[in-house]
Amino acid sequence: MSAVLESLRVRRGYTTGRGRVDVLRGVDLRIEAGEVVAILGPSGSGKSTLLHLFAALDTPDDGEVLWSGGRVTHTLPDIARRRAEHVGLVFQHHYLLAELDALENVTLPARIRGRDVSREGRDLLVAMGLGERVDAPLHALSGGERQRVAVARAMVLRPAVLLADEPTGSLDRASAIAVYALLRALARERGSAIVIVTHDEGLVADADRRLRLVDGTLHATT
Numbered sequence: 001m002s003a004v005l006e007s008l009r010v011r012r013g014y015t016t017g018r019g020r021v022d023v024l025r026g027v028d029l030r031i032e033a034g035e036v037v038a039i040l041g042p043s044g045s046g047k048s049t050l051l052h053l054f055a056a057l058d059t060p061d062d063g064e065v066l067w068s069g070g071r072v073t074h075t076l077p078d079i080a081r082r083r084a085e086h087v088g089l090v091f092q093h094h095y096l097l098a099e100l101d102a103l104e105n106v107t108l109p110a111r112i113r114g115r116d117v118s119r120e121g122r123d124l125l126v127a128m129g130l131g132e133r134v135d136a137p138l139h140a141l142s143g144g145e146r147q148r149v150a151v152a153r154a155m156v157l158r159p160a161v162l163l164a165d166e167p168t169g170s171l172d173r174a175s176a177i178a179v180y181a182l183l184r185a186l187a188r189e190r191g192s193a194i195v196i197v198t199h200d201e202g203l204v205a206d207a208d209r210r211l212r213l214v215d216g217t218l219h220a221t222t
């Protein structure tokens, strides 16, 4: 069976005023269904760059990103629909809409694609401990509550892979642990794989694999 997400010799660099920077220098990774993989690494090592490529929000200079065996690039004509079906995205800054309530934030991306997921969205918010906050405007929620809304939004279409870039980076320790635990429980229940980028090695101690991005390639941590 094909891996849900695969990266083959992926390279990506940038040309800046100070010359060429080769950020990713041949990243190979294979993520199986339901697997939880943490990616660690210092600031500037290319973790966000890599996650953008995994989400087909960007295209490698060389190498390939595959979703369930199919090659993807951000320039494919139907990539937005395919992305919505295959991956869920959570960022450090949640990009939710302040004036909408929690449930509207969760269901909006699906609604744009013509799908009514309000029942599923409500169930997810209840599962995330936000049953009392479903109708609350986003600006009335705490940081941890907002991140839980962001996780619910990412999971509502049952993606094969959840890609999370420092999803707990702006939270205090207790909220970070709570959000990560909910994210894991939800992904396990639904069979979604998780790729989580974090600076917090302790947080992801229970991940199936912990990899470190060093000098543009991934290495197993010991």
Ligand SMILES: Nc1ncnc2c1ncn2[C@@H]1O[C@H](COP(=O)(O)OP(=O)(O)OP(=O)(O)O)[C@@H](O)[C@H]1O
Pocket: 014, 015, 016, 021, 023, 041, 042, 043, 044, 045, 046, 047, 048, 049, 050
């Ligand atoms: N669009 C861009 N143009 C030029 N350089 C970029 C661009 N995006 C990222 N970079 C550079 O690529 C390198 C990797 O950036 P990236 O954001 O992937 O790091 P990161 O590992 O996510 O860091 P952090 O832990 O701080 O979030 C950095 O040196 C950054 O300055």
Ligand SMILES: [Mg+2]
Pocket: 047, 048, 049, 165
């Ligand atoms: Mg980053």
